[in-house]
Amino acid sequence: MGSGEEASAIPVVPPGARPRLESIDVVRGLIMVVMALDHVRDFLHHGAMLFGPTDLSRTSLPVFFTRWVTHFCAPGFFFLAGTAAFLSFGRGKSRNDLARFLVSRGLWLIFLELTVVRCLGWQFNFNYHVTGLLVIWELGCSMIVLAALIYLPRWAISLFAIVMIAGHNLLDPIEPQSFGAFAWLWNILHAPGRFDPFPGVTVTTPYTLIPWVGVMAAGYVVGSFYRLEPDERRKRLLWLGIVLTGTFIIIRALNFYGDPVPWTLQRNGLFTVLSFLNCEKYPPSLLFLLMTLGPIIILLALLDNYLPGILRPFIVFGRVPLFFYLLHLPLIHGVAIALSYIKYGQAEWLFNGPVGIPFFASAYPSDYGYGLATVYLVWIAVTIALYPLCVWFAGVKQRWRDVWLSYL
Numbered sequence: 001m002g003s004g005e006e007a008s009a010i011p012v013v014p015p016g017a018r019p020r021l022e023s024i025d026v027v028r029g030l031i032m033v034v035m036a037l038d039h040v041r042d043f044l045h046h047g048a049m050l051f052g053p054t055d056l057s058r059t060s061l062p063v064f065f066t067r068w069v070t071h072f073c074a075p076g077f078f079f080l081a082g083t084a085a086f087l088s089f090g091r092g093k094s095r096n097d098l099a100r101f102l103v104s105r106g107l108w109l110i111f112l113e114l115t116v117v118r119c120l121g122w123q124f125n126f127n128y129h130v131t132g133l134l135v136i137w138e139l140g141c142s143m144i145v146l147a148a149l150i151y152l153p154r155w156a157i158s159l160f161a162i163v164m165i166a167g168h169n170l171l172d173p174i175e176p177q178s179f180g181a182f183a184w185l186w187n188i189l190h191a192p193g194r195f196d197p198f199p200g201v202t203v204t205t206p207y208t209l210i211p212w213v214g215v216m217a218a219g220y221v222v223g224s225f226y227r228l229e230p231d232e233r234r235k236r237l238l239w240l241g242i243v244l245t246g247t248f249i250i251i252r253a254l255n256f257y258g259d260p261v262p263w264t265l266q267r268n269g270l271f272t273v274l275s276f277l278n279c280e281k282y283p284p285s286l287l288f289l290l291m292t293l294g295p296i297i298i299l300l301a302l303l304d305n306y307l308p309g310i311l312r313p314f315i316v317f318g319r320v321p322l323f324f325y326l327l328h329l330p331l332i333h334g335v336a337i338a339l340s341y342i343k344y345g346q347a348e349w350l351f352n353g354p355v356g357i358p359f360f361a362s363a364y365p366s367d368y369g370y371g372l373a374t375v376y377l378v379w380i381a382v383t384i385a386l387y388p389l390c391v392w393f394a395g396v397k398q399r400w401r402d403v404w405l406s407y408l
Contacts, residue, residue, distance in 0.1 A: 083222055
C-alpha cells in the first residue's frame with residue numbers, strides 16, 4: 001500500500017474541529033492489534049492447553065514472547081482511557097458532563113461484557129453457567145470510580161493512583177475466605193478467583209478493581225501534560241517513562257517487593273532474563289505495571305515528536321478501539337470453529353470457551369490446536385480483515401457527532 005493510499009484511509013479532521021493527538025491514537029491502535037494476538041493464541045495455540053505460556057519450566061522463547069508482549073495491552077488501555085477522560089475537557093465537557101459520561105459509559109461497558117462480549121465473543125453460548133468478569137467489565141467499573149475521583153484536586157488523584165499502584169501488593173496475604181460470606185467481594189476487589197453466586201453458576205474474576213482503577217487515575221493525571229506546550233509535555237512524558245522503567249529494573253533486581261514471585265537464576269542466561277521479566281498480571285503487581293507503563297509512556301513521548309509513516313494505519317484502530325474489540329473476538333472465535341470442523345469434523349468444545357482459559361481446556365481433544373506460525377498468520381489475517389471496517393466506522397464517527405457514537 002502506498003503512502004498516499006494509507007493517508008487517504010485515515011479519516012481527516014474537518015476544518016474547525018479540534019485535532020486529535022495522533023500519538024495517542026497510534027499507541028492505542030498498537031495496543032488493540034497486539035491484544036488480538038493474545039486472543040488468537042487463546043483460541044488456537046496447541047500449547048495453550050498444555051502449559052501457561054510464561055511457565056519457564058515448559059515454555060520456549062517464542063511462546064513466552066508471544067504472551068509477554070501482550071502484557072502491555074491492558075495497562076496501556078486503562079492508562080489511555082484515563083488520559084482520554086482528561087482530554088475531553090478540551091472538547092468542551094464540564095466536570096459534571098464528564099462524570100455523567102463516565103458513569104453511563106461504564107455501565108454500558110459492563111452491560112456489553114455480560115452480554116455481547118461474553119455470549120457472542122468468548123463463549124458462543126447463552127447458558128451463563130460460567131461467566132468471566134474480564135477487561136471490558138473492569139474498564140466499566142474503573143470509569144464509574146473515576147467519575148467520582150475527578151471532583152478531587154489533581155494532587156489527591158495522583159496520591160490515590162500512587163498508593164493503589166505502589167501499595168496494593170501489601171494486600172496480597174489477605175485471602176477471600178477471611179471475609180466469610182463476602183469473600184466474593186474480595187475476589188472482585190483484589191484477589192482473582194471464582195465464586196458461585198447461585199447453584200450451577202460460576203463467576204471468574206481475573207481482573208480486579210484494585211489496582212486497575214489506580215492505573216486509569218494515573219492516566220487521567222498524566223492527561224494534564226497535554227495542556228503544556230509540545231516540547232514541555234514530551235520532556236515530561238519521556239522522563240516519567242524513563243523513571244518508571246528504571247524503577248522497575250532497580251526494584252526487580254533487589255527482589256524484595258513489588259511482585260509475589262521473585263525472579264531466580266534459571267538454566268541459562270536467557271531464561272534468567274525471562275524470569276526477571278515474568279511479573280504477575282492477575283492482579284497486576286507493582287513491577288508488572290512499572291515494566292509496562294514505563295515503555296508505553298516513553299513511546300507516547302517519542303511518537304508525539306515523530307510519527308513514522310509505517311505506523312499511521314494504526315491510527316484507525318486507535319480511534320475505534322471498542323468497535324475493533326467487539327468485532328475481533330467473534331471473528332477469531334469463528335475462525336477457530338471453522339478450522340476445528342476442517343480438522344475434526346466437529347467443534348462443540350468451542351461453544352464453551354477458548355482453550356487458553358484453563359476452566360475450559362479439559363473439554364478439548366488432547367491434540368487440539370496449531371503451532372505459533374498458524375497463530376501469527378490468523379492474527380495478521382484478522383487484523384487486515386478488520387481494517388476496512390474500522391476505516392469506515394472511524395469515518396462515520398467523524399462525519400456524525402451523535403452522542404450515541406461516543407459509546408462505541
